[in-house]
Amino acid sequence: MNSALSTLLATGLVAFGLAAGSASADEVQVAVAANFTAPMQKIAADFEKDTGHKVLLSFGATGSFYVQIRNGAPFDILLAADAETPARLEKEGLGVPGSRFTYAIGKLVLWSTKPGFVDGKGDVLNKSDFRHIAIANPKLAPYGAAAMETLTRLGLLSAIQPKFVRGESIAQTYQFIATGNAELGFVALSQVLNKEGKLASGSAWVVPASLYMPIRQDAVILTHGKDKVAAAALMKYLKGDKARAVIKAYGYGFY
Template sequence: MWPSMLLAALLLGSAPLPLAADQIRVAVASNFRQAMAAAAERFEHSSGHEVVLIPGSTGKHYAQIRNGAPYDAFFAADVDKPLRLEEERRIVPGSRFTYAIGQLVLWSADPDLVDPAGEVLKSDRFRHLAIANPDLAPYGAAARSVLQALGLWDALAPKLVRGENIEQTFQFIISGNAELGFAARSQLAVPGRDFAGSSWQPSNALYPPIEQQAVLLQDSPAGRALLAFMQGEEARAIIRAYGYDSP
């Protein structure tokens, strides 16, 4: 019996053990926070790993990463910052990819304020217009492009209320601190929530595409698994449900 017992012990000792669950710290653009939370919940359930989300403006996240912030992955609201990190050799090679394409919308909680053509921007029917900081937030840069294309940037400058990121900007509009403002379409497309009000979606020709990219900053099996999941159909279906276009 001894040889059989020894063989069994050896076989048990050589059997593969389940992968240990790891924590993944993800810097995520404010506009993508809710969609990422929904996707992360599915990923956690299927993988056993824990995802910790740190939402904020893409510009601030980029600066923090360059200063050594301990993030494992970065889901930005643009292409520029992930590309810069790649050029600076701060990412896992080959990890940069587009995960969503955002859409800009002019929105007001007042159902009678914003017309289908956006002509309200040329009127005196509002005192404050909210936009995200164009120097920090890609959706703010897109809003600036729209106003410049319409020839309204200088005229509306005194009325602008600038949020640090698109999430804060949306709160300005909801709270009434600004009668209207430029938000992400995804903020109005949260499953289970019905935002009334009025809106106008500018033509894509008025602003550069809001292509959103992600990168892996620290190489690990858990991090690679998360990025692979986010490129799969299950995650893409969630992303579309939250008002984004798929790449």
């Protein structure tokens, strides 16, 4: 075989390999509950590197995503902040039967940017030295519902409710606290931890799980993504050790 033919064949094989690689790559659009922003950004980057698939992420309130999906938003996967929404979508024919699973158990935290302001037992809630407390809309955000349940069980809801600054998502609630519009507030533990799993700033009280119903966060493949290779691959990846290590590092639990 002459050198010219060898070069031509080699070039063709390389071109074929690139084409095959491109053909096998897929894209998946994922609606992600705002509390899961940081871990999902890390997981998505790892997934893209490990598989070659591309991930497009949108972050927001689970309740808002439900409305968007009902109205035809082209999401392939929903990573919800609750279990009810994915189950409802599946029942309504908008989720792929059998694809739903719990990817994380969320934890609620009372947080302030001020060091020492929130004590380790949450006794700050019994004091009157704060004017505003941030909470996510309980109708849209499961962490907001958990906060309401916590205050109710502590017998503090009626006293504290006039001080509420309400965010439409857990991300907006976090911003209210971070910018000082509220001295403290209830957010997801994952939002206040750094990559080492330690409190990034301020002071916090991790609310005992006995004070609210478990925040079971479920994922489901939506009908728009039922035939997408990348959607199935990402759901499998979320169950793997690499993704679970990231999820655990951000303060989530598992069943």
